[in-house]
Amino acid sequence: MNDDLQQYVLDLPLPTLAFFTLVETTAKLVDVSESYWKAQGLNGARIRILVELMKEGGTMLPSKLAQQIGVTKPNISLLLTPLENEGLIRRDNHPRDGRKSVITITNEGQHLLIHNLPANRQQVSAKMNVLNDEELKQLLALLRKLKEA
Amino acid sequence: MNDDLQQYVLDLPLPTLAFFTLVETTAKLVDVSESYWKAQGLNGARIRILVELMKEGGTMLPSKLAQQIGVTKPNISLLLTPLENEGLIRRDNHPRDGRKSVITITNEGQHLLIHNLPANRQQVSAKMNVLNDEELKQLLALLRKLKEA
DNA sequence: TGATTTTAGTTAAGTGCTTAACCAAATGGG
DNA sequence: CCCATTTGGTTAAGCACTTAACTAAAATCA
Numbered sequence: 370m371n372d373d374l375q376q377y378v379l380d381l382p383l384p385t386l387a388f389f390t391l392v393e394t395t396a397k398l399v400d401v402s403e404s405y406w407k408a409q410g411l412n413g414a415r416i417r418i419l420v421e422l423m424k425e426g427g428t429m430l431p432s433k434l435a436q437q438i439g440v441t442k443p444n445i446s447l448l449l450t451p452l453e454n455e456g457l458i459r460r461d462n463h464p465r466d467g468r469k470s471v472i473t474i475t476n477e478g479q480h481l482l483i484h485n486l487p488a489n490r491q492q493v494s495a496k497m498n499v500l501n502d503e504e505l506k507q508l509l510a511l512l513r514k515l516k517e518a
Numbered sequence: 519m520n521d522d523l524q525q526y527v528l529d530l531p532l533p534t535l536a537f538f539t540l541v542e543t544t545a546k547l548v549d550v551s552e553s554y555w556k557a558q559g560l561n562g563a564r565i566r567i568l569v570e571l572m573k574e575g576g577t578m579l580p581s582k583l584a585q586q587i588g589v590t591k592p593n594i595s596l597l598l599t600p601l602e603n604e605g606l607i608r609r610d611n612h613p614r615d616g617r618k619s620v621i622t623i624t625n626e627g628q629h630l631l632i633h634n635l636p637a638n639r640q641q642v643s644a645k646m647n648v649l650n651d652e653e654l655k656q657l658l659a660l661l662r663k664l665k666e667a
Numbered sequence: 668t669g670a671t672t673t674t675a676g677t678t679a680a681g682t683g684c685t686t687a688a689c690c691a692a693a694t695g696g697g
Numbered sequence: 698c699c700c701a702t703t704t705g706g707t708t709a710a711g712c713a714c715t716t717a718a719c720t721a722a723a724a725t726c727a
Binding site: 370375378379382383388391393397399420424426427439496500502504505506516517518 | 548628646647649658663
Binding site for chain 3: 430431432442443445446447463466467468469470
């Protein structure tokens with residue numbers, strides 16, 4: 370047993386400690402959200418696709434979608450196929466460019482969001498609201514600084 | 519297109535916005551750390567096992583290990599086998615309880631940490647240090663409040 | 668204009684985790 | 698005691714993602 374090494378792993382300098390706490394805290398909160406979706410027989414990645422489509426007015430290309438939600442090109446393909454089969458999105462050919470396809474959220478897809486998003490956000494917000502508005506603004510400012518770097 | 523729904527997904531209330539920013543920021547930072555390990559032909563989960571062993575004095579049961587690093591019981595089994603084959607840990611039978619096995623980090627395992635941990639922490643800290651010590655303490659306090667809830 | 672390169676998307680193979688099912692050893696209440 | 702239950706660990710099957718390989722269409726340019 371190397372005692373110096375044990376010391377090293379045990380007493381963490383501030384930046385390292387903050388990083389680990391960031392990771393653990395986020396994991397817990399993400400779990401709240403994902404558990405909600407799972408209980409509905411859904412999952413976060415599928416929902417993020419539908420949400421992103423709504424943000425952009427209902428219609429997007431798969432590649433843009435993949436980039437926005439931070440997933441690989443092959444994976445977006447695999448995610449879209451079941452969404453299409455379940456009627457939550459439509460996949461149409463691009464009118465001018467034969468390589469592209471155009472993804473559109475259907476009414477069913479929109480209904481799914483309307484019926485599930487508010488309760489999900491409610492559950493997450495309940496956890497976030499251990500912090501008051503002032504603290505949330507502080508947190509947001511710090512995170513944005515970190516994120517840009 | 520349901521315009522009310524589009525409004526709903528576009529303008530996020532403060533707690534929801536803070537949550538999303540938390541998730542995105544953490545993902546970016548985790549990526550810094552994971553990329554480092556990947557470049558060394560390693561990965562975070564394997565390293566966390568070795569680190570956790572060091573914290574506890576070099577020796578632990580698989581079940582405790584699984585719990586500490588937040589992974590399932592079957593997965594710890596799967597992770598330990600290659601670590602054992604590579605000589606980074608040892609798996610011994612528990613002297614009194616025939617069900618248990620005792621995991622011990624080897625000298626090789628300790629050497630691996632000594633040679634890689636500092637550079638990894640250095641890279642992560644470089645990103646975290648966009649915040650000064652005062653700000654890091656603030657962040658840490660906010661995160662701890664969130665994490666307990 | 669026709670050959671070469673780039674872009675969009677899918678399919679195939681592989682990785683890292685999960686849940687479910689299982690085995691063996693230990694525990695605990697009649 | 699001894700049988701039912703619990704506990705620790707592994708094995709098997711499945712899921713969500715990745716990287717690599719491929720196909721087809723469009724863009725570039727000599």
